[in-house]
Amino acid sequence: MPIADRVAVRLRVNGEEMAVMVAPYKTLLEVLREDLGLTGTKHGCELGECSTCGVLVDGRPYLSCLAMPLDLEGREITTVEGMAHGSDPDPLQVAFAELGAAQCGYCTPAMLLTARALLDRDPHPTRDAIKEALSGVLCRCTGYLKIFEAVELAASRGRRHG
Amino acid sequence: MADELAIVGKSLTKPDAFAKVSGQTRFADDLALPRMLFGRILRSPHPHARIVGVDTSRARALPGVLAVLTGDDLPIKFGILPVSQDEEALAREKVRYVGDPVAAVAATDEWIADEALDLIEVEFTQLPPIMSIEQAIAADAEPIHGASNVHKAVALEFGDTDEAMRAAQHVREDVVFFEGNTHLPMEQHAALAQYGADGKLTLWTSSQTPHYVHRALGKVLELPMSRIRVIATPNGGGFGGKSDIFSHELVAARLAIVTGRPVKITLTREEVFYAHRGRHPVLMRVKTGLTRDGRITAMQFRSFLDGGGYGSYGVASTYYTGALQATTYAIPRYRFEALRVFTNKPPCGPKRGHGTPQPRFALETHFDKVAEELGLDPVELRLRNLPRPDSRTVNWLRITSCGLEACINKVVEGSGFLERRRSMPRGRGLGFAVSSYLSGAGTAIYWNDMPHSEVQLKLDRNGGVALLCGAIDIGQGSDHILAAIVAEVLGVALEDIQLTTADTDLTPIDLGSYSSRVTFMAGNAAKAAAEKVRAQLFEAVARALPCDVDDLVARDRRIVRRNRPEEGVSFTQAVQLVEAGGGVVTATGSYTPPKLAGPYKGSGVGPSPAYSFSAAVVEVDCDVSTGEVRVPEVWIAHDIGRAINPVLVEGQVEGSVYMALGEALMEEQTFRLGLHKFPSLLEYKSPTALEAPVMHTYLVETIDREGPFGAKEAGQGPLLPVIPAVANAVYNALGVRIDEIPITPDKVLKAMADRSKRVGPASTPAFEFPPLIKAEIPEEWKGK
Numbered sequence: 001m002p003i004a005d006r007v008a009v010r011l012r013v014n015g016e017e018m019a020v021m022v023a024p025y026k027t028l029l030e031v032l033r034e035d036l037g038l039t040g041t042k043h044g045c046e047l048g049e050c051s052t053c054g055v056l057v058d059g060r061p062y063l064s065c066l067a068m069p070l071d072l073e074g075r076e077i078t079t080v081e082g083m084a085h086g087s088d089p090d091p092l093q094v095a096f097a098e099l100g101a102a103q104c105g106y107c108t109p110a111m112l113l114t115a116r117a118l119l120d121r122d123p124h125p126t127r128d129a130i131k132e133a134l135s136g137v138l139c140r141c142t143g144y145l146k147i148f149e150a151v152e153l154a155a156s157r158g159r160r161h162g
Numbered sequence: 163m164a165d166e167l168a169i170v171g172k173s174l175t176k177p178d179a180f181a182k183v184s185g186q187t188r189f190a191d192d193l194a195l196p197r198m199l200f201g202r203i204l205r206s207p208h209p210h211a212r213i214v215g216v217d218t219s220r221a222r223a224l225p226g227v228l229a230v231l232t233g234d235d236l237p238i239k240f241g242i243l244p245v246s247q248d249e250e251a252l253a254r255e256k257v258r259y260v261g262d263p264v265a266a267v268a269a270t271d272e273w274i275a276d277e278a279l280d281l282i283e284v285e286f287t288q289l290p291p292i293m294s295i296e297q298a299i300a301a302d303a304e305p306i307h308g309a310s311n312v313h314k315a316v317a318l319e320f321g322d323t324d325e326a327m328r329a330a331q332h333v334r335e336d337v338v339f340f341e342g343n344t345h346l347p348m349e350q351h352a353a354l355a356q357y358g359a360d361g362k363l364t365l366w367t368s369s370q371t372p373h374y375v376h377r378a379l380g381k382v383l384e385l386p387m388s389r390i391r392v393i394a395t396p397n398g399g400g401f402g403g404k405s406d407i408f409s410h411e412l413v414a415a416r417l418a419i420v421t422g423r424p425v426k427i428t429l430t431r432e433e434v435f436y437a438h439r440g441r442h443p444v445l446m447r448v449k450t451g452l453t454r455d456g457r458i459t460a461m462q463f464r465s466f467l468d469g470g471g472y473g474s475y476g477v478a479s480t481y482y483t484g485a486l487q488a489t490t491y492a493i494p495r496y497r498f499e500a501l502r503v504f505t506n507k508p509p510c511g512p513k514r515g516h517g518t519p520q521p522r523f524a525l526e527t528h529f530d531k532v533a534e535e536l537g538l539d540p541v542e543l544r545l546r547n548l549p550r551p552d553s554r555t556v557n558w559l560r561i562t563s564c565g566l567e568a569c570i571n572k573v574v575e576g577s578g579f580l581e582r583r584r585s586m587p588r589g590r591g592l593g594f595a596v597s598s599y600l601s602g603a604g605t606a607i608y609w610n611d612m613p614h615s616e617v618q619l620k621l622d623r624n625g626g627v628a629l630l631c632g633a634i635d636i637g638q639g640s641d642h643i644l645a646a647i648v649a650e651v652l653g654v655a656l657e658d659i660q661l662t663t664a665d666t667d668l669t670p671i672d673l674g675s676y677s678s679r680v681t682f683m684a685g686n687a688a689k690a691a692a693e694k695v696r697a698q699l700f701e702a703v704a705r706a707l708p709c710d711v712d713d714l715v716a717r718d719r720r721i722v723r724r725n726r727p728e729e730g731v732s733f734t735q736a737v738q739l740v741e742a743g744g745g746v747v748t749a750t751g752s753y754t755p756p757k758l759a760g761p762y763k764g765s766g767v768g769p770s771p772a773y774s775f776s777a778a779v780v781e782v783d784c785d786v787s788t789g790e791v792r793v794p795e796v797w798i799a800h801d802i803g804r805a806i807n808p809v810l811v812e813g814q815v816e817g818s819v820y821m822a823l824g825e826a827l828m829e830e831q832t833f834r835l836g837l838h839k840f841p842s843l844l845e846y847k848s849p850t851a852l853e854a855p856v857m858h859t860y861l862v863e864t865i866d867r868e869g870p871f872g873a874k875e876a877g878q879g880p881l882l883p884v885i886p887a888v889a890n891a892v893y894n895a896l897g898v899r900i901d902e903i904p905i906t907p908d909k910v911l912k913a914m915a916d917r918s919k920r921v922g923p924a925s926t927p928a929f930e931f932p933p934l935i936k937a938e939i940p941e942e943w944k945g946k
Contacts, residue, residue, distance in 0.1 A: 012767065023273075039192035040185020042398070044348045045431040049843040054346055080185035097179035100809045104637025105182030105815065106348045106398030112183060134851040138843065140348055140399050141637045143820030144854040146813055 009069045013038065014082025028067035033078060040080035040109050044138065049138040055079050060116045061136075080109035083116065091154040092116055097129045100148035103141035108162030110137050117149045124155050168717060169650045172870045173809035174641035177661060178396070178635060189394040190352035190368040191428045197551055198354070199228055199753040201417050201427035202275040203410060203878055204265040204282050205436060206257035209291035209506035209836030213284060216265055220281040229420045230282070231266045236416055238382045242374060242406050242511075244608050246473025248307055249509075251382060251412040257286070258471030258916035259434025260727070261835055263409040268417040268425050291506040291836045295445060296927050298503035305502040306471060312471050314480045314502040318764060319934040319942065320556040321495035323451075326460030330451025332536060336528045337447045338521040339923045342468065342795075344440035345513050346848055348618045349398020350430035350439060364391045365415055368398065370636055371674035372403040374607065376666045377413055378407040387666075397636035397675070401821070401924045402512040404636070405676040406439045408657040419882045429538040435841035439511030440831060442502075443468040444481055444520035448528045450834035455939025456538050456546045460495035464485060464842050464926060465521065467502040467510070476502050478603075478767050479616065482517025485768030487525060489598040490557035490566075491547045491773075494946045496556050499931045507663040507833060510530075512676060515878045516823055518599065519885055522904055525739035526595035526886030540594050540890070541574050549598070554940040559768050563864035563874070565801030566596060566775035570861040572799035578781040580795075583894055591895025592759035595887040596777045599879030600770035600870065601803075606876040613752035616670035617691040619648065622748040625719070626732035627659050628653060632672035633684045634664035638877050644688045647870055648808055651692035652699075653716030654733055670750065678875035681806065682771060683753045685870035690751025698747065703731055756868075757782025761935035772866045773800040774874045778883035780892040781855075782786065789907030790840045791892060791925055792853070793823055796884065799860035803874030808861060813874035815859050822884030824849045830904050860896045923935035 006021040012048065013036065020035040029046070032038045032055070044052035046065045053065040056078035076137050083090040095101070102108040111134060118125055118133040125133070130151050131144075181187045218230040233254030241247040252263050253671025269275035290304045294339025297303060298311040303309055327333055353367040363385060369375050370393035375808040380387040397404055410427040417425040429437060446464040449457045464481040468474045484498035505706050514520075533543040544566075549555065574580060574594070583592040606614060620628040629648055636639040645659040657861060662668055672684045696716055703721045704711040707729060715724050731739070740747045758769035779797040784790070795821050805811040828847040832839050840846040865872030893899055899914035909921040 029838060033192075034194070038185075039188070042189070045843045047842065049431075049842070054750075070881070084184060089180070093180070093183040096183045096335065097175050097682070100173075100176065100179075100639075100813045102182040103181060103639070103813055104347070104349070104397060104399045105178070105187050106189065106637075108182055109185045120227070120584070130850045130853065136850070137346060138848065138850065140346055140821070140848070141817050142819075143448075143816035143857070144851045145816045145857055146809075148851070148854070 011069060011077060012075065013077045014079060024070060026054060026069065027065055028072060029064035031069045038079050038081055040111060042106055052107050052110050054114055054137060056113050056117055059117060060121060061117050078113065080112060083112060090116065091157050092151065094155040095132055095150040099146050099150045099153060101142060101146040107137055107139045111139065111147055119155055143145050167650060169646045169656060170803065170806050172599040173528060173807060174656055176639050176810065177640050177645050177656060177924060178641050185705050185813045189395050190354060190848040192364055193354050194828060195356060195424040198424040198426055199268040199270060199421060200272045200275050201266055201425045202279055203263045203266045203413060203427065204279045204513055204757045206253065206260060206262040206264055208257060208286055209255050209260050210289040211286035212255065212289060213253060213264065215285045218265060221267060221278040224274065224278050224281060227267055227278045228271040229268045229417050230354060231413060232417060236382055236412055238444065240378045240382050240407055240874045241473050242475055242607065243473065243477055246583060247475055248473045251409045259510055260434065262373045262471060264421050266413045266417065268421055270872060275562065290451045291417050293505060293507065293781060293833055293836060295468050295503055299927060299929055306506065310502065311504045313473060314477050315932050316480055316498065316932045317931045318762065319497045319936050321461050323460040323497040323734060324494045326495040327451040329848045331454040332452045333449065334528065334532050334535060335447065335449040335531065335900065336524065336531065337923050337926055337943050338524045338527060339445045340443065340523050340903045341832065342441050342443040342510060343825050344435060344438055344831050345401035345403030346846065347399030347401060347403055349431045350434050351404060351408060351410065352426065352429060354424060355396055355414040356424040357418040357422060362367055362389055362391065363415055363419065364393065365411060366395050367411050368404055369394045370397060370634060370676055372634060372664050372666060373412055373632060373671055373673055375407055382412050386706055391543055391667040394634040397634065400636035400675065402516060403439055404625065404677060405674060406511055408437055418928050431843060434641050434840045435838055436508050438470065438508035439474050441513040442510040444483060445926055446521060446524040446924060448524045450528065450532060451523045452532065456536050456543050458491055458493050458547050461493050462497040463521065464928060465500045467503045468505050469506040470505055472509040474509040475694040477510065479517040480763055481767035483521050486598055487521060488517050488557050489549055489559050489561060489773050492549050493556055494943055497934065498856060500822040501899060501929055506836060515599065515881050516677065519825065519882055522597050522882045526664055526883065527889050528902065530890045539580060541570060543579065544570060544596050555944045556939050557768065558940060560758050562772050562868060563866040564775060565804060565862040565864040566777065566919050569775055569777035569799035569801055570596060572862065573777045573797040576858050576860065577797040579779050586894060588894055589786050591782050591891040591893065593780050593887040593889065593894055595881060595883035595890060595893030597882030598773045598775045599875060600678055601682040601772040601774060601875040602755065602770055603677040604758045604769035605766040606673060614755045615672045616750060616752040617684065617687040618670050618750045619691045619695050621695060621737045622737040623738050623741050625658060625737065627654060628662065629659050630662045630669045631688065632664055632669045633680045634675050636675045636893065638675065638814060639807065640684065642805050642810060642937045643681045643685055647685050648692045651689060651696055652733065654719050674908045678878045680923065681873050681875060682869055686753040689870045690753065691749050692868045693737050693745065695749035696749060696805045698740050698749065699736040702743060703736050706731065716908065730928045760937065762935060772803065772874045774879040776880045776883050777851060777914045778887045780884060780887040780891045782888060782895050784892060784910065789910035791905055791910060793855045793888065795856045798840045798880055798884065799862055799875060801862045801864050801874065802876050802878045803866040803869045804863050804872035805861050806873050808873060810862055815880040816857055817879035818878065819857055820849060820854065820882040823888065825903060826885040826888040827904055828906065850911055
């Protein structure tokens with residue numbers, strides 16, 4: 001589309017204000033990856049079917065492939081790049097790494113963020129609650145078990161130290 | 163103590179884990195270059211049609227479009243196997259499935275590229291589509307390639323099976339069908355090409371086989387391979403689906419050459435379904451002769467493969483449907499006939515287990531029925547026909563270590579199979595099955611005498627170890643395996659190893675992440691390289707201390723005397739001693755599998771330097787009103803040789819079980835009027851977290867004499883027994899035989915309602931196979 005038709009979008013991503021000029025029909029997924037360089041957010045279908053593109057909006061799981069950035073001005077968007085505190089990884093990231101819960105690593109960002117939202121709401125979830133919370137995010141590598149175990153390990157270690 | 167393993171055998175965090183959990187891993191579509199263009203491919207809307215003409219003038223005129231390609235721009239045919247060079251990057255005369263690439267564009271953004279595709283006018287003359295094996299071999303069938311739809315026909319016999327059948331005390335025959343399904347990696351395929359001002363082409367691609375992509379680019383683009391660099395990016399899942407050469411890789415490269423700008427093509431999810439190369443639909447007939455006490459005397463096996471529109475790995479897939487019967491059971495006489503046909507569907511190829519899950523389903527359900535007829539329990543039947551360690555099968559496959567019996571015992575004891583299966587409530591059932599798989603194909607895809615895997619090590623004077631290898635991590639953990647082996651041999655820490663992988667300019671060859679070969683082959687190459695460079699270190703340290711070379715060990719970042727560990731030098735000092743003496747401290751290692759092919763045509767598919775073995779018990783919970791089958795619990799044992807990293811092996815086993823359950827119960831790639839019924843993640847059903855069963859994983863270690871530290875494969879074998887174990891469990895639960903994968907609710911209900919208590923094919927098509935090649939059999943089987 002002509003550059004003149006681009007619109008200014010201001011987003012708050014991982015605690016930082018960001019502004020870009022983009023075509024108004026670009027999805028949040030595309031703006032994050034292509035305009036903001038946050039390629040940690042992945043895509044598997046771009047139709048809202050696999051949740052690979054999951055981010056958090058105000059702490060809740062959100063499909064970035066179906067979200068329009070203009071609707072999200074003023075909201076708090078969290079991507080996988082925003083999970084660590086400085087160079088201190090989130091306990092979920094540590095547990096996923098230690099237990100081999102990230103095989104190819106492609107669904108991992110969405111899986112981690114979805115699990116983060118769960119633990120923020122329910123710090124000691126049951127296995128069934130974990131299954132339920134993660135059931136929208138498809139993983140083809142792990143069979144999900146190491147992921148469940150990693151969420152439980154992170155939960156047992158509590159919230160981040162810092 | 164000094165010889166205890168420090169790294170191998172430990173569940174350490176893999177080197178690429180933190181990059182993956184922080185979103186820093188750069189997958190192919192994460193890459194972007196200045197001035198990059200977006201490529202898109204126009205695909206056939208028809209399953210079978212002649213291309214009459216392509217008019218690209220309106221697309222070319224669209225502002226923002228920098229190039230449009232048609233088949234004539236890339237006329238040289240290619241294919242992964244030298245015997246099947248039948249693909250074109252963009253179809254020239256004919257399209258052979260819905261989704262076959264026809265034209266391509268490069269534009270300044272994806273929307274313009276999409277719009278340009280709509281402006282390309284292709285005139286087709288439709289041909290009758292061939293959508294089944296029966297249609298393909300019908301006398302009046304329209305040929306998809308050449309004069310006939312027979313792609314490959316095989317007929318082999320090892321000993322006189324007819325005679326053995328006549329002498330058998332019990333004979334049973336079954337016909338079963340396994341529907342096709344696809345890999346469904348979460349990452350869509352993507353490739354980024356750059357053509358430098360110096361005339362050098364670089365392609366970053368989500369590929370399991372960068373070496374073969376490199377070769378195909380050289381052929382199709384007619385460039386010297388030294389002017390092409392292929393870098394495989396970490397694969398966001400492969401499962402075999404990224405081990406072929408794909409149109410978009412060649413097209414991106416040509417578009418970059420034509421425009422002088424970087425071009426990226428990322429497939430949409432729908433296109434990934436068309437790229438396919440997944441599980442072949444296979445119709446099978448198995449006939450076994452046995453003694454009254456359940457010892458196999460002969461087997462005759464027939465398979466009919468629905469190959470889709472092109473050859474791909476199909477010739478290998480065809481042989482694989484017959485090769486591993488005799489590594490799972492001791493079979494004294496064996497006949498194998500197979501036919502692969504072309505159909506107007508996306509090409510089939512290798513998916514996890516390549517060509518062997520289908521016959522495994524056939525054999526394991528067949529032997530469940532045989533056991534019942536003979537009044538034996540299914541476990542006892544297997545135990546009476548175990549393959550032996552250090553033996554040769556009747557079709558000449560050499561077995562080294564074999565832990566199948568131990569695997570069987572683990573799952574049978576763990577699940578309480580023998581006691582519990584007799585007392586399950588209606589709707590609940592237990593099923594059992596066994597399998598074997600290769601640790602790497604023993605022959606290369608193109609004939610040559612060179613190593614299959616090579617590793618180069620360069621030691622840094624500050625204590626770092628650079629490891630270069632052509633292998634690509636597709637999530638299976640190959641980076642860890644290579645680093646762990648080298649760190650173990652050199653006595654350094656895992657984090658001291660710096661990996662550079664899968665870059666054809668920099669890394670020595672590894673044939674690719676397919677056929678469960680990387681741990682075994684690249685692992686052996688890494689071990690050889692590390693041992694060579696360690697010998698250099700030991701020699702220098704022995705001179706400096708002084709002491710005898712044989713007295714030294716490498717551990718804890720030191721090289722010390724075995725029984726006087728206080729006498730020694732740091733690893734870094736040792737490197738400096740060598741560097742001072744002779745410059746760059748480097749070594750290479752390589753692995754060439756032993757020549758194991760038997761004395762017959764077709765013996766190249768099946769040989770492997772070692773075989774893994776697995777056994778599974780699956781519990782099912784069937785809803786008798788809806789026909790739905792759920793799997794609450796699985797027991798799986800796998801003979802891994804040695805687990806170099808147990809947590810990673812468990813991950814491979816659990817992932818295999820998961821993928822098997824998807825195939826067993828819901829995944830299928832089927833067509834209506836030539837169209838794929840479910841080319842989307844929503845409609846193509848795959849298991850979610852809610853369907854994940856409780857899994858009990860048992861790793862059996864047999865320490866294979868040729869594997870690196872005794873290791874064998876884990877990525878594919880554990881999938882194999884699970885699918886038939888589900889089918890056998892459904893029989894235990896409901897008394898019905900679903901002789902057709904997937905076992906969907908409609909089939910279960912139908913079988914329950916039908917007097918036969920069965921759903922499955924009744925017969926195999928009439929087809930005249932070529933005359934049997936009667937192969938010599940190994941000495942140990944003569945007279946048996």
